[in-house]
Amino acid sequence: MARCPECDSPIELSKKVELGEFIDCPECGTMLEVISLKPLDLDYAFGEEEWEEEWEEEEEEEI
Numbered sequence: 001m002a003r004c005p006e007c008d009s010p011i012e013l014s015k016k017v018e019l020g021e022f023i024d025c026p027e028c029g030t031m032l033e034v035i036s037l038k039p040l041d042l043d044y045a046f047g048e049e050e051w052e053e054e055w056e057e058e059e060e061e062e063i
């Protein structure tokens with residue numbers, strides 16, 4: 001069982017889920033990627049640009 005990073009809903013995954021597998025959140029429909037198996041963890045499948053923007057914002061706050 002993992003949690004959706006978008007809506008925080010618990011997502012039940014099959015036992016044969018693989019690292020890097022894409023999964024749709026049944027609650028919000030966000031495309032997620034399995035980024036870790038132990039512990040099971042999900043992250044946005046296509047959210048790299050958003051992550052970069054967040055990092056830039058943090059850097060500006062520190063300066």
Ligand SMILES: [Zn+2]
Pocket residue numbers: 004005006007008009025026027028029030
């Ligand atoms: Zn969700």
